Amino acid sequence: MTSRRPGRGALGLHLTLAPLALLWLMPLWLMVTYATTPEADFLQPGVPLGLGGALADNWAILLAQTPFPRAIANSVATSLIYTACSIVLTSLAGYAFAQFRFFGRGVLFALVVATLTVPYVVVVIPQFVLVARDFHLSNTWAAVVVPPLFNSLGVFFMRQNFMALPKDMLDAARVEGVGELRIFFQIALPLVLPSTAALGIILFLQSWNNYLWPLLVLSRADAQTAPVALGALVGLDRVHWGALMVGAVVMTMPVLAVFVFLQRYFIAGITAGAVK
């Protein structure tokens, strides 16, 4: 199909969607304006729609009250490690469920899916006891990264993707004597790259925004991730709203960057022409 110029229908669509987009962007914009509002003004009535002049002050408060640069570095590191490890694990598991027949596959897969129904609050206490008390992993990256590594939703998602791969293609490689791991990494995984990227974003966000679990296992200031560090700005007697918003703005930027960077994978029709 040739691309056509937006017609009347498209105009109507844009007119409908534009206010929605604005509504969607509003909280983000308010986050920015609050980040530039002097702390004293926070108790004033009304909402600051324009930028204030206190960004530097708020930034100074943030640095004075929290080990913020260190916390951001911790967050970046743990989230990247988590995302990479989890993608490898969930996609390997999803691939096995999708492509191999083995004893107990159905039961095992049902168990994996069943874990989705267990509320996190039920898991978090035993998990804490295990990680902090039995394994003595408090204040380590491992404590943040390892427990959520096996992501059942990710396994399920990758299984669906790998099931859509033509079996013949993988069999063709088997006939040629290519090892299973190489088939996985050089044929199967590249072909589901767009979905893997989407999963990557979801996993990264999950780890990046995670507050409760890191709060529990990271008590030392130099081990804290950014959300935990920002949480410390909410004190009993006083809340540093401006500094909190500056921190939130800084935390939002890498997420935007990741999204923009990986977005092209959503669009790329990589599997086109695989099978007629």
Added chain:
Amino acid sequence: MSRVDLEAVRKRFGALDVIHGVDLAIEDGSFCVFVGPSGCGKSTLLRMIAGLESVSGGTIRIGSRPVNDVEPAARGIGMVFQSYALYPHMTVRGNMGFGLRATGTSRAETERRLQRAAGILQLDSLLDRKPAQLSGGQRQRVAIGRAIMREPEVFLFDEPLSNLDAELRVQMRVEIAGLHRRLGNTMIYVTHDQTEAMTLADRIVVLRGGRVEQTGAPLELYDDPATAFVAGFIGSPRMNFLRGTAEPGGGVAFAGTRATVPWRSGPPAPGTPVQVGIRPEHLRDDGPVRLAVTVEVAEQLGGVSYLYGTTPGAERLVVERRGLAAARAGETVTVGLEPRDLRVFDGEGRRLR
């Protein structure tokens, strides 16, 4: 080069028996075609020979070596899949070389084989394209090229032409026949298309419900089918089957007429219900046995015409005519045939000779 032998080969998927004991001897260098309707187990049998499916019973030998427990790559086979199964993210060069490079063949040797395969299949100008940039026929040639790269003893094809349009299918059929002449390897080819089977095969294996119905040279199956199933499957348009009854003295009564069949091993008992098979091309203008046909549709294809009609007993019948058929819809015409062109089958579809 290698021969391929199957002895009492069985396959079951869970509780489902799919292949019920197949015995086959495929000669070194021959072109063997497995043909049969969809779901009869052709692909399963081929995949068992390839080593992509385990063997539930019996023995498969390639070059007289039992291969039941041998890895696919060590069986000396090259396989071409119906869907081409090319790796979409690799170029033609990458597709053809991937297997060899991944299993430790040197770059120089891979390149040598690539040049040879590309030469045989005229792929030289396509080597840097991705599968998405190729036509269906080109993709299929790449898939065949990838199999040639392995320099296999035995080529396995699973319905390689069924995704192509009619014209290209004929062209690729000729190319595959040429490839077999040129390479001389044993080839096992699966198809549900009897024309492909007839034109390509030295030997056809007709499969039905996981059993071998009959094996033989193409014209043997055409002339001397062992069952009504084979008779109906081989030949186009399909053989006509009419209800008949054996009569005393070796005759058969059918469709308001009777014929004395030249039996080879004695006539069936008089009164036995039989099926009388007549090929559309054997119904001529005249002949010793005459048959009235009421024409319903006359298809004129120029060189050949088909009359679709009914017998006096309201059984359907197709008549093939060279050139233009004079008959019109609604007319009743008389056609003739030779008694030796009749194929008679019993109630279970077994041939009575």
